[in-house]
Amino acid sequence: MMTNDGACGQRQRLLVVANRLPVSAKKTGENWSLKMSPGGLVSGLLGVTAQLDTKWVGWPGVDVNNEVEKAALSKSLAEVKCIPVFLDEVFDQYYNGYCNGILWPILHHMELPQEDPHDTNKTFQTQYDAYKKANRMFLDVIVENYEEGDIVWCHDYHLMFLPKYLKEYNNNIKVGWFLHSPFPSSEVYKTLPSRSELLRSILRADLLGFHTYDFAGHFKSTCTRILGVEATHEGVVDQGRVTRVAVFPIGIDPDRFIRTCKLPEATQQINELKERFAGKKVILGVDRLDPIKGIPKKYLAFEKFLEENPNWRHKVVLVQIAVPTRNDVPEYRKLKDQVHGLVGRINGRFGSVSSLPIHHLDCSVDFSYLCALYAIADVMLVTSLRDGMNLVSFEFVACQEAKKGVLVLSESAGAAQSLGAGALLVNPWNVTEVSSAIKEALIMPAEEREKRYRVNFQYVYIHSAKKWGDDFMSVLDDTMAESEMQLRKIPHELPQQDMIQRYSQSNNRLIILGFNGTLTAPMSSQTKEMDLKLNSELKGTLRALCNDPKTTVVVLSRSGRDILDKNFGKYNMWLAAENGRFLKRSTGEWVTNMPQNMNLDWVNGAKMLNSGEHKQETCYNTYVEDQSLMHQLMLFEETILLKSMPLVRLRGQ
Numbered sequence: 001m002m003t004n005d006g007a008c009g010q011r012q013r014l015l016v017v018a019n020r021l022p023v024s025a026k027k028t029g030e031n032w033s034l035k036m037s038p039g040g041l042v043s044g045l046l047g048v049t050a051q052l053d054t055k056w057v058g059w060p061g062v063d064v065n066n067e068v069e070k071a072a073l074s075k076s077l078a079e080v081k082c083i084p085v086f087l088d089e090v091f092d093q094y095y096n097g098y099c100n101g102i103l104w105p106i107l108h109h110m111e112l113p114q115e116d117p118h119d120t121n122k123t124f125q126t127q128y129d130a131y132k133k134a135n136r137m138f139l140d141v142i143v144e145n146y147e148e149g150d151i152v153w154c155h156d157y158h159l160m161f162l163p164k165y166l167k168e169y170n171n172n173i174k175v176g177w178f179l180h181s182p183f184p185s186s187e188v189y190k191t192l193p194s195r196s197e198l199l200r201s202i203l204r205a206d207l208l209g210f211h212t213y214d215f216a217g218h219f220k221s222t223c224t225r226i227l228g229v230e231a232t233h234e235g236v237v238d239q240g241r242v243t244r245v246a247v248f249p250i251g252i253d254p255d256r257f258i259r260t261c262k263l264p265e266a267t268q269q270i271n272e273l274k275e276r277f278a279g280k281k282v283i284l285g286v287d288r289l290d291p292i293k294g295i296p297k298k299y300l301a302f303e304k305f306l307e308e309n310p311n312w313r314h315k316v317v318l319v320q321i322a323v324p325t326r327n328d329v330p331e332y333r334k335l336k337d338q339v340h341g342l343v344g345r346i347n348g349r350f351g352s353v354s355s356l357p358i359h360h361l362d363c364s365v366d367f368s369y370l371c372a373l374y375a376i377a378d379v380m381l382v383t384s385l386r387d388g389m390n391l392v393s394f395e396f397v398a399c400q401e402a403k404k405g406v407l408v409l410s411e412s413a414g415a416a417q418s419l420g421a422g423a424l425l426v427n428p429w430n431v432t433e434v435s436s437a438i439k440e441a442l443i444m445p446a447e448e449r450e451k452r453y454r455v456n457f458q459y460v461y462i463h464s465a466k467k468w469g470d471d472f473m474s475v476l477d478d479t480m481a482e483s484e485m486q487l488r489k490i491p492h493e494l495p496q497q498d499m500i501q502r503y504s505q506s507n508n509r510l511i512i513l514g515f516n517g518t519l520t521a522p523m524s525s526q527t528k529e530m531d532l533k534l535n536s537e538l539k540g541t542l543r544a545l546c547n548d549p550k551t552t553v554v555v556l557s558r559s560g561r562d563i564l565d566k567n568f569g570k571y572n573m574w575l576a577a578e579n580g581r582f583l584k585r586s587t588g589e590w591v592t593n594m595p596q597n598m599n600l601d602w603v604n605g606a607k608m609l610n611s612g613e614h615k616q617e618t619c620y621n622t623y624v625e626d627q628s629l630m631h632q633l634m635l636f637e638e639t640i641l642l643k644s645m646p647l648v649r650l651r652g653q
């Protein structure tokens with residue numbers, strides 16, 4: 001459930017921060033006019049924010065150069081609860097350059113475009129610097145508007161530095177971050193020059209959200225491979241700090257579409273469209289003209305369908321709304337030419353004076369007309385090569401109450417994981433498969449269409465944008481509550497003098513050490529588990545501790561037996577492999593610990609001993625950023641531990 005109340009019974013304030021504001025500004029005469037911004041992020045978020053006292057922070061979609069104009073626009077935007085970030089001269093290199101020229105292709109599993117070393121304005125480095133600068137400009141605006149207790153929800157790949165900047169400004173701010181695009185496998189992500197810094201920055205958020213389990217999984221394994229940190233079912237653990245990672249598939253506001261289809265304006269448009277396409281089946285495509293949307297492949301598949309099914313020529317029409325987008329990025333301009341070439345060829349081959357197979361529109365359409373198009377379409381064709389979610393497919397389903405048309409959906413869109421049961425899923429790279437799916441959709445019996453529609457409609461209705469926002473906020477709340485409890489558990493900073501004194505006075509000490517990240521030599525992103533090595537600088541200290549008759553040393557690691565044998569075989573200590581599943585004295589034989597003895601709750605108990613009221617106890621535990629031995633040890637005096645591991649029960653004297 002979404003949190004409604006702030007500290008004093010007021011509504012909880014939420015700052016939604018995204019590159020784009022939900023409205024884009026345009027100067028008409030003396031005044032600014034505001035129009036809804038394009039893209040699924042805006043549509044999704046509009047369905048979310050009603051319950052909280054929400055303000056948006058973002059770029060207003062226009063370059064404003066003088067201060068008077070900026071003030072006037074800020075005033076108009078304030079009326080719709082929007083706060084502009086004027087990005088001025090940084091915008092081009094930040095948005096066209098780094099965000100959409102570099103991050104966007106990488107996140108969608110595409111290759112990095114070639115860097116032109118002669119154009120010093122457009123090197124990766126200059127674009128990256130602009131990106132960071134833009135993120136700082138977002139921070140500045142947030143700081144001006146932040147009130148204690150506000151939640152800051154950052155959106156998308158444009159703002160990967162913001163969690164870090166926000167936490168540096170005030171570590172107590174609740175920060176969520178959601179990625180609307182896919183997250184690629186580490187093999188692709190690692191080609192990004194600034195890969196580690198970006199990951200570390202978003203990991204400063206309290207909660208990270210992704211559309212699908214695949215994307216969240218890719219993200220976590222990328223963190224493990226590139227940063228050498230641990231991934232758990234909860235999230236990513238770095239130096240004892242957990243960043244929660246969770247899956248929140250976005251949705252739409254279905255009622256808005258259902259309502260609009262029934263309004264007189266849309267009803268009239270529906271009737272006109274039906275008349276216009278009488279006697280023909282309508283296939284609909286609605287995409288920003290973006291390389292990830294697979295529009296050329298869609299046209300090739302449609303061409304093949306017409307080639308192989310002459311009886312369908314003149315009985316079917318493909319209406320494609322190709323919303324202009326990111327026109328200043330070279331890849332997008334090339335795409336426009338390519339698509340126009342294909343439309344010309346296919347219409348030339350299969351058209352007649354009275355009928356054209358493809359109606360390609362280089363423009364956006366107004367909301368009512370969009371709903372009318374969704375409502376009259378027999379088939380919706382989505383062929384994204386990769387897509388974070390693809391809300392267009394949800395919107396189509398919401399408008400199909402009367403028609404019960406078929407959704408042909410790319411298996412590479414996040415939506416396939418939500419609407420797969422009712423859609424015909426296709427591999428968008430396989431033109432033959434898409435062409436067959438077009439045919440299957442066109443001839444599908446009414447009964448089956450109805451069945452598929454019902455399954456999808458139920459999903460779209462239940463998994464709304466509002467639910468998405470509620471779920472995110474609720475997990476963020478839980479995460480904050482948990483981390484407050486955790487904070488109470490986090491040991492005080494190691495009182496070093498005290499510890500050294502007690503250490504020297506004690507006669508029976510138990511030291512439990514981790515291996516990976518505690519005793520290992522510095523690792524690169526390429527280091528494999530098998531190659532983990534004991535840091536040679538620690539060997540002397542470790543040997544001295546192991547040889548001290550008053551001290552028992554245990555290495556407790558998630559690593560396997562062979563790795564621990566290889567690294568610690570020659571030390572006089574205890575080894576616990578695979579988190580305690582296997583145990584041995586380093587000189588003895590491995591024994592298998594019984595699963596019922598593998599309860600590691602004692603680890604938290606040990607940490608608790610060092611906090612608050614138990615401070616006088618004799619346990620010290622600390623996590624600090626450097627990898628030295630003393631900084632990560634857990635030191636106990638005259639304490640019996642490893643209670644849950646009877647095989648290594650060590651008794652004090």
Ligand SMILES: O=P(O)(O)OC[C@H]1O[C@H](O[C@H]2O[C@H](CO)[C@@H](O)[C@H](O)[C@H]2O)[C@H](O)[C@@H](O)[C@@H]1O
Pocket residue numbers: 019020038039040041042044156180181250325326387388389390391
């Ligand atoms: O702001 P633009 O550069 O004009 O681009 C529009 C939006 O495109 C991307 O949308 C994504 O978000 C949708 C909702 O989660 C999702 O369904 C879709 O698959 C994504 O492509 C981009 O991520 C947004 O930031 C842009 O605003």
Ligand SMILES: O=c1ccn([C@@H]2O[C@H](COP(=O)(O)OP(=O)(O)O)[C@@H](O)[C@H]2O)c(=O)[nH]1
Pocket residue numbers: 037038039040041043044286287288321323363364365366370389390391392393395
């Ligand atoms: O002329 C149009 C066509 C589409 N859309 C909207 O653009 C969004 C596209 O979102 P999607 O998630 O499918 O992809 P994105 O463009 O965000 O990558 C949908 O909400 C559409 O309703 C729009 O505002 N005007």
